[in-house]
Amino acid sequence: MTAPELISAAIDEVLQPATRLVDVLLKVKALAYLLKEDRLKGWVNLEIEGYEGSSQEAPAYRKVGVVPRVHLIHKVNGQQLINQPMAVEYLNEDLKAILVSKYVGNSVAEIEHMASQTTDGTIDLPHPLNAIIAEKAYRKDWHIHRSWQVLPTNQLVGVLTCIRSKVIDLLFELKDLGSDITLRSFQAKVQETVSKVLPPIHVGEGGVVNIAHGANSVQATNTGQDSRLNAASGTSVNQGG
Structure with a gap:
């Protein structure tokens, strides 16, 4: 041909x-x-x-909007607030930007598969970040049991x-x-x-996120400079860092 x-x-x-x-x-x-x-x-x-x-x-066209959410437990009375919108308005702009957007690094075939799903994906945030968010957004009254980001399928x-x-x-x-x-x-x-x-291709720091949909998925997260985040959605999601 x-x-x-x-x-x-x-x-x-x-x-x-x-x-x-x-x-x-x-x-x-x-x-x-x-x-x-x-x-x-x-x-x-x-x-x-x-x-x-x-x-x-x-590249910029792989940047998507995500919705951060939390499961809170009150440190005094044990009250639980499950699946709440994260109070990002109390965070500094740099941290807020990290929490409300991600670069999707998956292959096109993987993105096509995920975009065909009927439910949105989720990305668990690393536990060390929970303490920072709790201190800045919840005045130390609440413990963040879990925090995650919802990735709408329409973004993919x-x-x-x-x-x-x-x-x-x-x-x-x-x-x-x-x-x-x-x-x-x-x-x-x-x-x-x-x-x-075509867009310019640059060597850069972290921010690329790999996402997987499905039940019993395993998640591995890393923190620090040049870190990458592998994420999973579904039941029985396990996280390791």
């Missing part, structure tokens, strides 16, 4: 909502090899394989839509270069097109 044929086939697929985005990205990966375009190879591999463990900072749908939109832009821009796209004289134009459409 030639590069123009591959572009046309990928366009036909990406415009069909029922087509899995990961299948389209595999065609884009093959196209990147035909065009010998390293930046495109790098980007599509990150989307297919995920950003977790890659030392690459996830939004991530997939952004990726699909970028693929559409890229494919049509490359299609406009014509049938001689693989010629060496077109290499600079291909590089310019890829640079214009």
Whole structure:
């Protein structure tokens, strides 16, 4: 299959909502090899394989809004308040930003699977963070038994839509270069097109989160510089740090 044929086939697929985005990205990966375009190879591999463990900072379109919630126990009378909205308005802006948003580092195939679920995902927060939140938001009167973030499924749908939109832009821009796209004289134009459409990829600190849906899931969390958060939703979720 030639590069123009591959572009046309990928366009036909990406415009069909029922087509899995990961299948389209595999065609884009093959196209990147035909065009010998390293930046495109790098980007599509990150989307297919995920950003977790890659030392690459996830792009802005993978940032999603989450809803922090808590299970509180009063330190004096033992009263319990279960599944309450977290009082983030009492926290400083940096901490608040960490609690209300996340970068999703999963592969596109994993995101597509999670976006198809009927329930929202949850991300348990590490226990050391509970003491900080309790002191700043609840005046030490309440103990945080558990804190977590709710990840609405529609946020994941939004991530997939952004990726699909970028693929559409890229494919049509490359299609406009014509049938001689693989010629060496077109290499600079291909590089310019890829640079214009795709986001810059930066090496950065933590903030990428991997999320898993399902019953009896196991969660591992780490804290500190360059940490990554693996999260799970479902019953019998176990956390280790």
